[in-house]
Amino acid sequence: MSHSIQAAHCAPDSAESSLPASLTILFGSAVGVIVTNLFASQTLVGIIGSELHLTPSMNGFISTATLIGYSAGLFLLVPLADMLENRRLVLRMLAIAVAAAVCTALAPGAVSLIIALLVLGAACSAIQILVPVAAAMVSPEHRGKAIGDVMSGLMIGILLSRPIASALADVLGWRTFYWSSALAMFILGSVLAYRLPTRKPQSQQTYPQLIGSLWSLFREEPVLRRRALSASLAMAVFSLFWTAIALRLALPPFALGQAGIALFALAGAGGAVVTPIFGRMGDRGWTMMVTLACHILIVLAFGLAAIAGCSDAASPFTLLTLLGLSAVLLDVGVTGDQTLGRREINLLRPEAGSRLNGLFVGQFFIGGAMGSALAGIAWISGGWGLICAIGAVLGICALILDISHVRTGRP
Numbered sequence: 001m002s003h004s005i006q007a008a009h010c011a012p013d014s015a016e017s018s019l020p021a022s023l024t025i026l027f028g029s030a031v032g033v034i035v036t037n038l039f040a041s042q043t044l045v046g047i048i049g050s051e052l053h054l055t056p057s058m059n060g061f062i063s064t065a066t067l068i069g070y071s072a073g074l075f076l077l078v079p080l081a082d083m084l085e086n087r088r089l090v091l092r093m094l095a096i097a098v099a100a101a102v103c104t105a106l107a108p109g110a111v112s113l114i115i116a117l118l119v120l121g122a123a124c125s126a127i128q129i130l131v132p133v134a135a136a137m138v139s140p141e142h143r144g145k146a147i148g149d150v151m152s153g154l155m156i157g158i159l160l161s162r163p164i165a166s167a168l169a170d171v172l173g174w175r176t177f178y179w180s181s182a183l184a185m186f187i188l189g190s191v192l193a194y195r196l197p198t199r200k201p202q203s204q205q206t207y208p209q210l211i212g213s214l215w216s217l218f219r220e221e222p223v224l225r226r227r228a229l230s231a232s233l234a235m236a237v238f239s240l241f242w243t244a245i246a247l248r249l250a251l252p253p254f255a256l257g258q259a260g261i262a263l264f265a266l267a268g269a270g271g272a273v274v275t276p277i278f279g280r281m282g283d284r285g286w287t288m289m290v291t292l293a294c295h296i297l298i299v300l301a302f303g304l305a306a307i308a309g310c311s312d313a314a315s316p317f318t319l320l321t322l323l324g325l326s327a328v329l330l331d332v333g334v335t336g337d338q339t340l341g342r343r344e345i346n347l348l349r350p351e352a353g354s355r356l357n358g359l360f361v362g363q364f365f366i367g368g369a370m371g372s373a374l375a376g377i378a379w380i381s382g383g384w385g386l387i388c389a390i391g392a393v394l395g396i397c398a399l400i401l402d403i404s405h406v407r408t409g410r411p
């Protein structure tokens with residue numbers, strides 16, 4: 001199949017057994033680059049607040065503005081991919097993202113910054129158009145592999161966004177990150193304009209009809225509801241851990257600075273490299289068994305994190321190593337849940353692929369927001385021990401969901 005912009009069509013009858021290596025790298029790099037914008041402000045908020053003289057409440061809104069914009073994009077922009085040609089839509093959204101990143105870098109005050117971040121987050125929902133495009137390019141029995149390959153780039157981007165933003169801010173200031181992001185997305189858009197295949201949607205619905213169909217899809221697809229709830233719980237524990245870990249690492253016996261915390265996050269990113277393996281396991285029919293294993297890993301990770309973060313019976317290096325291991329186990333469990341969930345979602349209704357992805361990701365980002373909110377409350381109320389207890393309980397809830405599904409035998 002040709003992948004030139006003139007002849008490339010992403011249709012079921014042209015599906016291949018696997019993505020070409022060049023397109024796998026392109027899709028993975030694309031989602032990884034775009035997603036860094038969503039979480040960078042969380043690590044930059046202290047520096048931004050100090051420069052712009054923001055109140056603590058305004059700081060909190062800045063740290064979540066891109067996620068709020070992204071959530072809006074999932075429900076209002078991503079459904080357009082089931083109506084408009086996908087390649088053109090992605091390129092337009094990337095152009096808006098570049099402009100929004102430039103406006104963020106130039107923002108003179110809180111109001112202009114928040115508006116720019118909201119628009120940037122909404123435009124970054126182009127990620128959830130790229131994933132279905134990649135999935136539709138391969139046959140259903142190999143779709144898990146394709147999604148896993150692309151998801152590895154997404155998860156690495158999520159995990160590296162904070163340390164990259166922190167490192168750039170330490171050396172060149174927080175605005176440098178957004179200038180760099182604008183340049184990276186401009187280059188990415190130029191490559192995608194040449195290499196991204198066209199994908200003509202099958203739906204003939206109008207935009208109001210597409211938006212109105214979201215609730216019907218959610219109500220009619222039990223697999224979507226179950227995987228969205230599972231993903232919400234997984235994203236909640238992910239956000240809970242990574243929001244609170246910087247606070248714990250800054251305290252004795254670790255007493256790490258910003259550079260040390262960034263290096264810890266890099267170590268944790270190692271868990272994302274196994275993402276393609278989960279996609280292949282799903283293709284082999286092991287989805288339920290592996291999902292159970294992923295949720296068990298999440299519970300074990302928080303148990304290990306509690307031991308490492310609440311004990312003084314070993315050397316700081318040993319405890320830090322255990323904490324790093326818990327981060328890797330957690331990331332493996334969360335990425336496995338996400339990858340297997342996406343695979344199941346992308347097998348449901350080809351004509352509604354983008355809307356299904358928007359609903360799925362929208363649900364787990366709600367879980368992520370709840371995890372971040374819980375982290376702040378739990379840290380103030382009970383410190384690291386309470387953080388780990390909440391994380392373990394959420395992981396157990398995911399296990400209960402799995403067991404209930406197995407026992408009932410429902411979709």
